[in-house]
Every structure is written in structure tokens, then in C-alpha cells.
Amino acid sequence: MPTVSLKRDLLFRALGRTYTDEEFDELCFEFGLELDEITSEKEIISKEQGNEKAQGASDVVLYKIDVPANRYDLLCLEGLVRGLRVFKERIKAPMYKRVIPNGEIQKLIITEETAKIRPYAVVAVLRNIKFTKDRYESFIELQEKLHQNICRKRALVAIGTHDLDTLSGPFTYTAKKPSDIKFKPLNKTKEYTACELMNIYKTDNHLKHYLHIIENKPLYPVIYDSNGVVLSMPPVINGHHSKITVNTRNIFIECTGTDFTKAKIVLDIIVTTFSEYCENQFTVEAAEVVFPNGKLHTFPELAYRKEMVRADLINKKVGIRETPENLAKLLTRMCLKSEVIGDGNQIEIEIPPTRADIIHACDIIEDAAIAYGYNNIQMTLPKTYTIANQFPLNKLTELLRHDMAAAGFTEALTFALCSQEDIADKLGLDISATKAVLISNPKTAEFQVARTTLLPGLLKTIAANRKMPLPLKLFEISDIVIKDSSRDVGARNYRHLCAVYYNKNPGFEIIHGLLDRIMQLLDVPPGEKKGGYVIRASEGPAFFPGRCAEIFARGQSIGKLGVLHPDVITKFELTMPCSCVEINIEPFL
């Protein structure tokens, strides 16, 4: 969930009134936002870097507000204030208009070289805008928030904003060899080639995260104006030449990317949010893009879409009884201008370009419910009569767990993921022999594989609890994972039961006795006859020679028991003899 940091006083001025922290928190809650933290720049710095560094930092109160991940229109002060003021019926949602300029329309030509790297670009112009320091900062911040969220860290879409007065169209969006691209990047004093820049930015804490998007590509995307001035090398850096400042009046916006839909949404969000500061409020100057196939598109789309939803459907889905007129009013408060049409039960809703999150009637229904107030909805119990059933494997597990504890063993809960070493090397096995599933992207070595046995987890638990009085008697009943090509995903779980006895003596007889007790509980008689269980001398690398037996029950091998090999004990950083039993309980279902 993205967090937006706003200056409180600025926010209240824009909202046209002040709130106490509690009142504002309440308002956020109702609207689906969360006032996450009340802080200041000074506080943030002193928390992160210590009090000395915070000296002289601003102590203007900041509200940190969590915004739902699909509400890109609320990612800055302007959008958030507009949303809240419409919600509180202070203002009406503005109508955003795209205008064709009287003079020449700005044009961006995409060449076919971009197809392999970043094929899409959309553009627009904000004409006669008036920035202040706060507005300018908010404009930059919104781009950053969009980059981090919908743009997926610039991988899907990257935004470039330029001072149009320093450039001359038409523009060209192309892709070139890195060595052939040379320009003065933002905030640098001299020109570099793209190759040089990639090296320089490797140490830049902000930009280094975006290099990988184009780094190993033969051609880098780049935008030129008609004089060969570089506007930007998306998605990494803009040119210094067209840098915008507080005094910039005319802004050229380009969004390049690999996802056309998202590029259009991003452009719509930027222009709708900041057209408020244009001389002609809420108007955006159109610009054209010529695609490699010669087709010409005009942007921003600023599309208003009409949806039809029946009032009784909204009432039925939410569980309320509101008149169609009231529902239309509720929706209008959510920036969805609505009116009752037709037979008086039909509501026509206009979806503005700011609300790309509305893709289905259910999204409209949710907005109606939010405006109605979730906490005003009458709670009722569904009349769904059903008979409960337990999942048989879990039922068996529950029964066994209690009896294991009653037998004096203590239940452990260990991680299902572990290192390769835990399930293979430490138990004297080769990883290929374990049939374990392997994780491709673990952040730490603790999570390389899914366990194939419960034993390592229990031994690690003992190692972490060596201070406890002996004997330590632990058990766990949980799942292990084995590759199985007959399953759709190529692997399956098995429910295992494992118990260990750790003491000054191996206590094989105790573990054996526990097995006998388990079999008694499962109603499996001892003996070779059908349906019975026996243990037969066996061996395994994890066990002390001659102290291992395989367990057969109901005609199949279900596991092993025995005294652990001293090497295993040592590898798990233990010092005492230890015996264990591990069986698959699924045959007893």
C-alpha cells in the first residue's frame, strides 16, 4: 500500500478547514485511507540518523497517509484533496477536457527500433501552468509515486516531464546503440555517452535500481527534439536541457513503456491532477503520437466511459435499501457522476479518466457502499445451511497431536522451509536423493528447499533449547514436500509424524514404545498378519549402524526409527544421544 506524505497545514488549507488528528483519522477511515503516522521531517531524520543530523530540519507537521494500491488518483495532495472534498460534497468533481491547440499540435514520432525494447509512448502538454514551490514539489513527488507503484519501478512505464519552451518539436522516440547516445543528463554539468552514464549511475542510490531494465539491451531508448536535443533516455534519466523548474510555464509530458494501457493511465493521472494549476483549469493540450505503422493517435485519452448499473443490484450486493436517487448521489460523492435514467431503477454512471480502477460493476457497488458508510450497513447472518466436515487428514492429525502430548512429548512448530544442508548433508544424504523441491530465489540460505523430513526441524529446536532439563521429548505432525510428477504442480505434501528423544542415553526403547502407542491408537495390531505392523532391521545414513529399523504397517513401509548417528548429532550442534521415529500417517486415513 503506497504511503503519501503531506504537510498537514497545506492539506488543511487545501481542504478549506482544519481537523483535529482524531477527526482527520476518522475521515480517512471512512474513505478507505489510513492515517498511518503523524511526524515531521525533523523527527524522521532524528529517528533515522540521530538527533544531531536533525538539527535545523523542518518541523512542519507531516501526515503519512496510506492510499489503496489501485487509487493512483490519490497519490498526491491535489488528488487526495479533490477526492475528499467531492466526498464531503464541498465541490463537484471537475470535468477534464482535452483541447486541440490553435497553433501547431506537438507531435512525437516513434521509430520501429523501439519495438524490441520499449515500444509505447504517449504524450501531452500542460499549457500556462503556474507552479509554486509546494506545487512543484508535489508534481515531482507524484511522478515518483507513480514510478514506484503502477509503473512497477519504471519497468512498465517511465515518465519524463520537460520545459516545452526549451524544445522544438516534432520529437522522435527511437532506440540507438548506447555509444551513439550522448547528452548532458539532469543535474550534470557535462555530456556523457549512455555507456558512461550507466557506469556513473551504478553508484547512484536512486537511479541504480532502474539500470537493469535496459542495461543488457543492444539499443537504448531515447527521445530527441527536432534539433537533436535529448529529452530523455527512458527509463533512466532526463536531459538537463529541458529540465523543469518552479518557473516553467509549459510542460511537455512523455510516458514510455512496455504496457500501453498503463502508460495511458499514468499520463491521464498526471495531467488531470495538475491541470488544476493551468490558466484554463482542468484543460489539457492534446499531442499526437505517430506509431511505426504510420497510425496517428491523439493523447491524453481522457476518456469518460458510461456504465449502467441497476439500483436494485447495488442494494442487493451491499445489503441496503436505498432509492435509486440516493444511490446516484452516493456514487457522485465518489467522483462517479451518476444519474437515474430509464425506468427509474437504472443508474447511469460516468467513469472519469481519473478512476482507472473502475473496471466492473462491482467496483461501482463498492464505491456506493463506501459512500453509504460500511459501518452503517445492517449486519445480517446469511441463511446458508450447511453441515460441517473436517478434512480427514487434519482430523487424524488433531487426534494424534493430543495423544502424543498425553504420552509426555512436547509439540514443536518448525519451519517448512530450510537449507539444503539441513535435509541432505547433515543427514548424510545427497540432495538429489531427497527428491526435494528447490526454491529459485531465496533471500537467505535458510530457505533453499521445502523440507523432506521433519527431523532437522526438531533437532534444530533441541539445539535452541539445550538449556532445558533432560530428557527432551519433542514431536511434530506436519507436512513435508516431495517431487511427484503425477501431480499437476509436480510435487505433493505428505503428512508426517516425527518424534525425538534426547537424553544421556539413546532411549530407543522409549521411541519404540511411542511407536507402539501410536499403533495402538491407530488400531493397528503388532504382527506380520494383514493389517498389522512390524519393524525390521534396516539401515540409513542418519542412523547409528545396527540401531535402525524400518516400520511396515498395513503392508507398506511407513518410515523408520532408530538411534541417530553421532555425525548427525554433531552436525546439528548437539552432544547427547538421540533416538527418533518418523512416519507417514496418510496410510491410516
Next chain:
Amino acid sequence: MADGPVAEVLLQRLEAADGGLDSAELAAELGVEHQTVVGAVKSLQALGEIIEAELRSTKRWELTTEGEEIAREGSHEARVFRSVPPEGLPQSELMRLPSGKVGFSKAMSNKWIRVDKSAADGPRVFRVVDSVEDEVQRRLQLVQGGQAEKLGEKERSELRKRKLLTEVNLKTYWVSKGSAFSTSISKQETELSPEMISSGSWRDRPFKPYNFSAHGVLPDSGHLHPLLKVRTQFRQIFLEMGFTEMPTDSYIESSFWNFDALFQPQQHPARDQHDTFFLRDPAQAQQLPMDYVHRVKRTHSQGGYGSQGYKYNWKLDEARKNLLRTHTTSASARALYRLAQKKPFTAAKYFSIDRVFRNETLDATHLAEFHQIEGVVADHGLTLGHLMGVLREFFTKLGITQLRFKPTYNPYTEPSMEVFSYHQGLKKWVEVGNSGIFRPEMLLPMGLPENVSVIAWGLSLERSQVSSPSSATSSANRQLMMLEGKSGPYFSSLDSSIDILKKRAQELIENINESRQKDHALMTNFRDSLRIKVSDLTEKLEERMYQIYNHHNKIIQEKLQEFTQKMAKISHLETELKEVCHSVETMYKDLCGQPEATTLEEEQTHKDSEC
């Protein structure tokens, strides 16, 4: 015996005494070791309020072994003086005396004797005065008589320097009558025994009172894991509410079931390598329900079922990617897909509680795996009000009654609501779960009828421990800290704010203080009961020992008597036999001729040795 002779005397003296008596004095009077009296005091104390004993510590001067010798036989110098006859003694001879070396120099410095080095047979020692006063002996005798205070500080320290005196700390008891004082005490029984029950002797025996403030002995027992106990409680609640448990026995899931089937777009951040564990082997799911897959693909890329869709290029390869399930909603999706295949539709209530995985590095607030609790209801015409109603019932069963709902965004539910409950301890609203109505884009491609709604909610088992007042199982007894010793993070995912941490720290400190106090009380208690037990035990042992000694003595006596009798008999028999042999021998000699004599003799010796 608890009322051994000393104890008995002590009680008698105490009865006669005015106020009380000192244990050391009593020992002196009775002529027994002080320790014996102390033992009697302790055993009487153990009987309850019979006596009161106050520990006193006094300092006392005592003679060392050497000091005792001097008090008896005089100081070394005096002994040297006495051994010098009027006609003198050669110095070498004097030096050989036991007190020679020390006594000589002292006697010299006292000017009691002199040495004449000009004597013919070497240096010779002569008396200087006729008689001496042995001051050292006198002083030591004073101390021995318990009148050490008559000596001056200087004199005492001088004697101490000569290692003739030591100062000892004497711990004595001032014994006085207790509230239940009596001179006639009978031995109290500690425990009821089978013999007492069968003989009925318990009727006449007094029993020692129990110390009820002592702690009991913890039973030897196994335990269930606290978190899994809570899991059991949740299962119970769902079962009570008529929910059927879904199979969740596959940690490995395809991206298709984990994400695509839930209408979660392929570029969603949750599908990032940073957040999800993907598999290297088996890397891909080989089997997918292709009919259904196509409907899902169309909904994502083009829309349908009333949806605009996400309008992107949906890739099958992305859907095939295997991963460790990031939520149990994948299992719910499978269950709902199976439900959709059943015609006609029947309403269903499902639940599951199982592990899910997130690609995190472990720290105080992050776990790579945790348990997710999920509830699902599928029926015609379910509303948001129904969802809230079910949630209210569910949380009420957990002891959470104050609920409110916040609009939120989840990729696969719309409307979505976060569930908050008012936490009495934290004095604020905390999130306890997430919920919503599954999107039509998820349900309709499965084949569920259009007017069927599916409401669902989920929460974390680990988190519920923090937020729920009733389910926080206070398993006070010694629970092993599980999860490789890192139980902390497993229960504290909620607490991020400093305030809460501070509060917890405060609570911890209070807990520590409280348990320290308890420990202290316990130790005192333990010390007392140990003291009583030990003195009891030693007495019992001693008693037993003496009994056994007596018994053994008797047996030994008897056996010895028997033995001497036997020995006497044997020697008697021996002489008799010898006599017989002798007469037989003479008989043969008389009867037979000479030649046989040797053989007969030989035979005879054999017989002799056999006897």
C-alpha cells in the same frame, strides 16, 4: 528422636527457666557438644510453636591447642627456668628440651636466666632469680575460666600474636517458650502409610503440619504448541459455525491457481521475485485445466463477464510458474472451481488454516512462513451485510465484540473491507482481518452461476494471538520456546509502534520484578523447609542407624556365641576322633602281623586327613 534426651532436658529446663535460656550455656551445663543442643532446638522448632529460638551471635576468646598446653603446664619460658638447676645447665642440653628454643629467648629477655659462655664444657645457663611468676599461664587460665574480659586489650592481642588465643564467633540460640509450649511432646508422623491404615494406628498418632505455602511438584507432561492450540480453537469455531474444512495439503502451487485464477494481474507486485518464493525444480506446473485457463486469460487480457479486464498480454508461461503458495486463497480457488463443476449449484461454507509463504528475511516483524485462516461462504444473494454479520459471529466467538470496517483494496475482492477491533490493552483500533466479496472476474470464469456471491475473510493465526484477548492461551507452565528459539517474532507481527514496545518493555520489567520476588520467597521457603527436612532426616537416619546397630549387635553376639560353641564342639570332636584313631591304630598293631603295618598306617593317615 525428635524428643531425644537433650531436647527433653531442654524443655524441662525451659519450663523452669524464667524467660529463656542460651543454647551454649545449656551445652556447657550438660557437658555436651553445643551442636547437639542446636540439633535439639531445630527438631523442636520443626514441631511447630513449641519453642521460639532466636539466633544470637557472640564473640568469645578461646585458647589454641598451644594455649591450652601452656595453661596446663606453664609457659615455655617458665618451663625453661624450672629446668635450669641452681648449678646451671649446658646450653646445648637446654636447647634440646621441648620448650627450649622459644622458652630460652623469652626467659633471657625476662632476665630470668643468663648464659656463661666462658664455662669449660661450652656455654652454660644459670638462673638469675630464685623464683618467677608465670604471668602468661595465669592469663591463659583466666581466659580458660571464661574471664577473658579481665584481661586488657593489649594483653589479649599479645597472646593472640603468640597464637595462644583466638577469637571465635559463636552462634547460639536464645530459646524461649513458644505459644504451644509443652514438655511432653510425642514424635509426629510425617506421612500416612499403608501400615497405619491397616493397623489403624493413624487414629492415635499426631501428624506434622504441612507447609501449604510450599510449591507443588510439577507433573511430568508433554504440551501442545501454544500457536497450534489456537489453531485448534479456530477450527472448532469454524466447525461450530457449520464450515467444512478445505484440503490445503499442497504447499506448492502454480502461479495460475495462486494468482491468475484470482484475477490478480501478471504484473502485480505480489508476483515479484522479491515477494514470492518461486521454484527452480519443479519449475513449472505441467497440468492446468486448459478450458478454464482460456477463460481466465480472456478475462485478464480482454475483459468479459461485464469487466474491462486489465488489457495486457497474458502469458501462459507466467501462469505455469510454480511457487510456494502465498496465501491459502489458492486452495479456496480450487475448492470453488470444484464447487462450480457440481451441477446444480449447492451453497457451501468452507474454511482452512494452514501455512503460507512470503519471500522475507526473518526479523522481529517478518516471517517467511505463517498460518493463514480463511473462511468462505458461497450462496445466492450474499451481501456485504451478510459478510459483516458472519464476521461479527466469528469474532464474537473469539471474544472480540467491538468491530468496525474500513474500505480497502484487495486484488480479488470487491467490495473489500478491513476488519478492525478495539484493543482494550492498546487503547486503539487494530486490524484483525481482511475480507471482501470475490470479484465476478474470478468467479464467473470458474463456471459459478451469475447470481452466486462468495464472501470471504482471512486473518493470520500468528497475529490473532496478539489481538484476541481470549485466545491468547496463557500456558504459564514451562513451555519450550519453539520455532528454533525464535518464538518472539512469531507472536508480535502487530507491534511496530514505539509506544507499544515501551509498554511491553514496562510490562516485562514488572514481570521480571514480580518473578524475582517470587523467586526470593521461594528460596526462603525452600531454605526453611530444607533446614527442617535435613535435621529431621538426619535424626531419623541416626535413629535408624542405631536401631540397625543394635539389631546387628544382637545378631553378631548370637552368631559369635554360636560360633564359639561350634568351635568348642569341633575341637572336642577332634580330640575324640584322635583318640579313636589312636586306639584303632594300636588295635591293628596288636592284631595283625608286621608286614601289613605300613599299608595300614598309610590308610590310616588318609583317613586322618579326611577327618
